[in-house]
Structures are given as structure tokens and as C-alpha cells.
Amino acid sequence: MLKRCLALTMCILLIVSCSSNEKGNDQAEQGSALDIDVEKRVLDNGLKVLIVKNSSLPIFSLYTFYDVGGRFEGEGTTGATHFLEHMLFRKTKNYPSGYFSNFVDRNGGSSNAYTTFDNTVYYEKLPIENLGKTLELEAERMSNVVLDPEEFEKERGAVLEERKMRYENSPRGKMYSAMMKTMFEGTPYGGSVIGAKEDVLNLSREKMLDFYKDFYAPNNATVVLVGDVESDNAFDMIEETLGKLKKNEKLKSIKEKYSKNKSYDSKAKLPKVIGLRGQSPTPMFSLSFPAPKVGNDEAYALDFLSSILGDGVSSYLNQEFVTGRRPKLTNVYAANYTLKNSGVFFIQGQLLDRVSIRGFRKKLFRSLREACDKAIDERSLKKTQNNVLLSYYSNITNNSGLASFLGQNEFFHGDYAWYKNELEIYNNMTVKKVKDVCKKYLDPKKSAFISIWNKHKRTKL
Template identity: 55%
Template sequence: MLKKYSLAALVGANLLFSGCSLQQSENHTHHTNKNLADVDLNLKINKKVLSNGLTILHLENKKLPIVSVYTFFDVGGKSETPGVTGSTHFLEHMMFKKTKNFPAEHFSKVIENNGGNSNAYTTFDNTVYYENIPVDSLDEILHLEAERLSNLELEEEPFEKERQVVLEERKMRYENKAGGQLFLRMMKEIFVGTPYGGSVIGDASDVKNLSREKMLEFYHKFYRPNNAVLVVVGDVEADKLFKMVEEKYGAIPRGEGLEELQKEFSSPERFKHRAKLPKTVSLHGESVTPMFMMAFPSLKAGEEDGYALDILSKIIGSGDSSYLSKEFVISKKPKLSSISAANYSLKESGVFYIGGSLLDKVSLNSFKNSLMREVRHICDKAVTERSVQKTKNNILIELYSGLETNDGLAGFIGNQQFYYGDYNGYKRELEIYSSLTADKVKETCKKYIDGNKSLFISVWKKHRK
């Protein structure tokens, strides 16, 4: 319900302060009348699990001689322990370096020479590597993916160089960027005492002190075939793909004790909300006018109420026609330059937030009081049958547009498998969205959007250091 290409991410993926993300969808909203439950989205996915536990998902698409390859590893920021935070993200950087049988940068050069592209990303929940390539280079790419899964070397000199790259990335994203600073503090406050209460990049002190030996230990623990899902979408038949994967990955040993470890890591008690609310936090940062976030504890991916909160987030904070935009951005007396809302559902917990930037000379305290008043009545005032149906229409548009490419399909399928343990999980999601009424969205809104259980954070250069 969270990530790139999952259905709910396509529904509620407005990034903080990105008020224009749904402009195109809104232009077409009134042309979509199809019921979500009637969507004919029947992806003919083939699945195979190797004896070492590697899960393979395949979808054939013969339109063009290209394929997309995604590898999902069940390891993210939540998998780390105090003292080694940032290990997952740091390791992601190192996965493009030297292996036992290939020199550094070989992987990237092969991709480039074949006219493809590749990248990776790390989240609180997982690490994902992906390639978009011509189908005739698939065999070679699978060989290289299997190689770095089993034979990464982590040479000392590149390791130290990449450490500095990661530290600079942390400065750029959080320490020197007001929006990042705001988001990081929100995560720390809402998820205090849980594995989500920090940064995927890690604490600077941990990154500075992480040893090569500790990272190798982390790599050998989590980078195992029974901790991965391989997704391939494109111009290749299932039997041919499965044979190639068996040849490349079949001899890699499974990780022992991983199932027990993952069960321990996903214990509900570890992710129980512990924040003492309400709470107000003021941060000093390089923002000329105040930026703010108002956050409420929410739900993990897959919870039925979470889908109602997804719809609510779009109604109140997505695009110029959203409720809060009309109240605070494009009103006769605007207070904000932008506003957005999102229901950020992680695999084991979640947070609903509203964020925006104040206009010059607008009093922060005055605005906060106005927002608090709005929150008390927003469930009844913003949620109507029309606004709910409009949002459902947008869901269809975003769903279809997100699945037009092999890349979009591969990411979508992999996330369904990762977050729900079922690549057909989107069918249940569509049914839930379709069944939601205005009354249900209102009821859910009143249950979770409570000013007395909220966190209000602002960052501004005039706040005390």
C-alpha cells in the first residue's frame, strides 16, 4: 500500500509539498464512470519457487523485444539494529561494485552497452534493484544479478569512498533541506521507539563508524534467494525464463534461519505506536517562510481502514480542487503557497500527514489554529458522495497509466507480492476501494484524524536553533 507501483501508492503518492501531481488526472476525471470492482485487470502471471526459496514472477508482453527485471529483497531500514542504521542503503550503493568474478562498474557498463538502464532504491521495508533492457541481453543480466547476490566483495577503498557519498547524500536530503529535515523529524516523533523512527540513510554517526566486516555480515544474512522475489515482465516465455533463472540462481544456497528472523522482525509489538500526543515541535532550518507537517498515527499496508484514509488524503490534499487547497491556497485570503496530504502506509505501520508552506507574513500560530479548527470539522465538510466518487475515478486513471510499461508492471507485481504475499492482491484492493462509501470514509476520518492525537511540526529560519 506504500511503494512505487503498488495500487495504493498510485492512489496516494503525492509527495510532500507537490501540489501539482494530480493536475492531469483531474482534467479527465469526469470521463471515467467504470466501477472499480468491474475493472478487467487480469494479469496472467506465472510463478515458480526454486528449491533454494527464490520466488520468480513472470508476465509475458510481446509488444516490444524488451524486458524489465526487478529484484525485491526483504531488507530495509526496519531490519537494522541500533549502531548499524543505514546499513541497507549503504549496501545498496556497494552492490554496483566489484564481485568475485567481475570488476567494479562492470554491471553498469553491460547495461549501458546494451542500451538499457538500471537503478535501485531502499525503503524502510525493502531494497529493490531494477533493469530495463533488450530481451537478448536478459541471460547476461540474470547472470550478473546472481553474481552480485552471491559474490559481492566489498573492497576497502571503494567502501570508504562510498561512505563519503552516503554521508553527502544524507546532508543533501536532510541536514541541508528544510523539507527533508521536517519529514525526518516527523518519522522520529510518530514512530518513536519503533524500527521506523529514523532515516533509511541512517544516523550520521552510524554511517561514519560502520565497518566493512559488519556490512559483509549484514549482506550474507539478508541477501539470500529465500529472501528475494525476482520479477520479469516482457518479451520472454515463462519456460525459457524459468530455465535461465534455474541455471543462474539454482546453486546459490538459501539463508538459514531467515524465516524465523523475519517473523521476529515483523512482530506487531515492535511497531506499536508509542508517541505521546498531542505534541508541537519547532525546528530551526533554512526555510524563508514556515513549512509544516501535521501528522496522525495510521495503519500498516493492507488494513481496510487504510484504503478509506487513502481516499481521504486525495479529497483533502491532492490538487487545486482538493478541500484544503480551496481553504488555504486558492481562497480569497490565502495562507499557504502549497498543501498536500498522504496516507503513508508501511508494511508494519503507518502515518497520515498534511504538509505545506506558509505565505510570507502569515502568522504560524494563527494558521495552526485555523488548521486545528478545520480538522475538527473536515470529515463532515470535505467528504461527500461526489468527492469520494471523483477520487475513485482518479484511482482508475492512475492505475491504468501506471501499468502502461513493462517497468510499471514489474514494479507493481513485485510490490503486490512483497506487501501482501500475493501478486493478485490488487484484486482485493480494487474491491475494497469500490465498496467504500462516503459514510465509511467519514467514519474512518473521525476515527483517525483527531487534533488531540496529532503531531504539529514546523521548520523556519526564525525558530531557535
């Protein structure tokens, strides 16, 4: 595996040094050179399992992806998925509260979890001799959570504190929440993953148990194992633990029930200009536009556009508004956020003191119109191509990064090897494609401009 890592490093160097001079087929060959040796099996209970052997160190990373996120929540139950994620580190039928974390800590490992609109992911990184016990604990988490009433109430308080820290007391978090609510109005993406305060306060243990039983099942999960393992032996261990769990025979109808009457077509009436009162002494802003979902060809072109416009000190918007002759911002960045069923392209930053919000907004729209022609050329494309590919490869040089990478590919595209298509798209990106999406999606008539400032009078949407 060490030789493979060295080869990967050489591949990165080749991309950086050569792609600015080579086009077309040569670049496509660079992208297709990545071929990760993965063994995939689907167990009888529907659990998808991906295994990659890496014997460079006696360690492993285990990622478990569940197809459940904020998009499955409804009115009155926002935040249920995230709340449940917290509870899955607590007491189970066969283990006391805190056992999971203590086991990982005393064996020199690390573990965590995260919840998004689209999925929930749990992961562990440990020495290889702990693999068997870790799989046993993941099987316990998938099947035997009890949601102890006393712990449930304690965790409710912890979730509310987290919400306060991330949203209520964070200008950037509050602005992000407002952006999602505005851009995805009337859709499952229009809420907050952490949940509305009223919903978190009122979520019942019984409702949460139903949610757990509905979605935490082997046929709703993908397990990715990367480390110092022999695949046949590892599959046997997984069969003896996770493989013995019963599938949820009603999963399809349950998902249909949760998705009934839900649409991902936003009801937002754009354009919108919104001012929020927050704790920021100088205004912060967010300018957002509707964008396509993950996997869409135009979404990849928007990834390039976000990098050209707002990634680093040499990006177009940074030079225009931060380091230019007449600076207006202290910082700026752009991003293309792709979700399973939709997306949003946004630009965010913070104004300098005494800069007019209205005047800046007009200037920003003018600059974006000019950027579609001026900022996108062969030089900026090649630079972005190098940065994107370098980041792409560097994210998979360790067990954890590779496990996450393969799991996301399997989850979003149904194919862990989707990266081959993605690399081909990146390598064959053109100036025309990026210019086309710039003109198509950065439409002022389909935008939402949100600012947050301690001098605004408005406190909520």
C-alpha cells in the same frame, strides 16, 4: 499485447465516464475486469519468480525485491541497508567495479535501486538479448559481493553527501525525518533509512558483510520479469543462474534475532508541537497522525481522504488555504503513508510570508473538523474514485510499472493478485467509510505539528 494496452485504455475511459453515474455491482465489475496473466513459481532454493509475457517490443524489465530494509536495523547500525545497496553496484568476486552499470549503459538500458524501511529493490530495463547476462549479474550480486575496503570508504563518503543533500540541507527532508522520528518513536520506523550520521561514519565493513550474508539469499527475494519472453525458456534461464544459489537455511532464526525486542507500537507522547531551525525563509509545516498499516481496510479509506483533502488545485485544503479568499499557504498536500507494520497520515505545506504559525495551526485544526462533514460527499468521492483508478491503471501500462506493481503486491500481501481485492475495495468505497476514518484518525490529541523556519531557535528534536 498491443490489443491488451488498447483494451486497458478503453477500460480507463469507461471508469472515468461511467463511474460517476453507476454504483455498487457495476463498479465492482470494472475492478474485477483486470486480470494479469502471471506465471509464478517458487524454486527449490526458495526464490519466488513471477513472469509476464509482453511481446509488444523486444525488451524486458527485471525487478528483484529483497525482504530487508531499515526495519531490520538496530542501534548503531542505522543506514546499513541503504549503504549496502550502494555497494552492490561495486566490485564482486567475478566482476570489477562499475561493470554492472557499464553493461547496462553500453546496451542502451537503465538500472537503479532503492531502499525503504521495508524492502530493497534492484531493477534493470534492457533489450531482450541481454536477459541472460542480466540474470547472471543479478546472481552475482546476490552471492558474490566482496565490499572492497577502498571502495567501501569511498562509498561511505558518497552516502554522507547524500544524507547532507536530502536531510541536513533540505528543509523538507529535515522536516520529514523529524516527523518519522516523532510519530514512530521507539519503533524500527523511527530512524532514517539513510542512517544517522554517527552510524554511517562508524559502520564497519565486517558488520556490513554479516548483514549482506544474512539477508541476500534466494529465499529472501522475489524476482519479477516482464517482457518479450516465453515463460518456460525464461524460467530455465533463471534456474541456470539464480536457481543455482544456495538458500540461507538460518534465515528464519536470523530474522527473529533482528526483530527481537522490537515493537511497532509507537512510544510517542502526543500531541506535540515542534519548531525546527532550518533554511526555509518562510515556515514549512507538517501535521501528522498515526494511521494503520498496509492492506488494512481503513488505510484505503485514508487514501481517499488524503486525495479529497490535498490532491490538486480543487482539493479541500487547497481551496481553503491556497486559492481561497484569505490564502495562508503557497502550497499544500496530504498523503497516507502505509508501511508493512504501521502507517502515518500527514499534511504538509508552506506558509505565506507574515502568516502566524500558531494562528494557522488553530485554523487548520478547525478546517479539518469541518472537512469531515463538509468535504466528503458523493461528488468528491466519485471524483477521487476516478482519479485513484485512473492512476492505478496508468501505472501498469509498461513493463517496468507492471513489474514493480506485481512485486509490491507479492511483497506486502504475499499475493501478486492482491490488486483484485484492492480494486474491489476502491470500487466499493463509500462516503460513510471516508467520513468515519476522518473523524477517527484526524484527532488533534493524537497529532504532531512540526514547522521548520530559519527564524526558529530550536535546531533538533
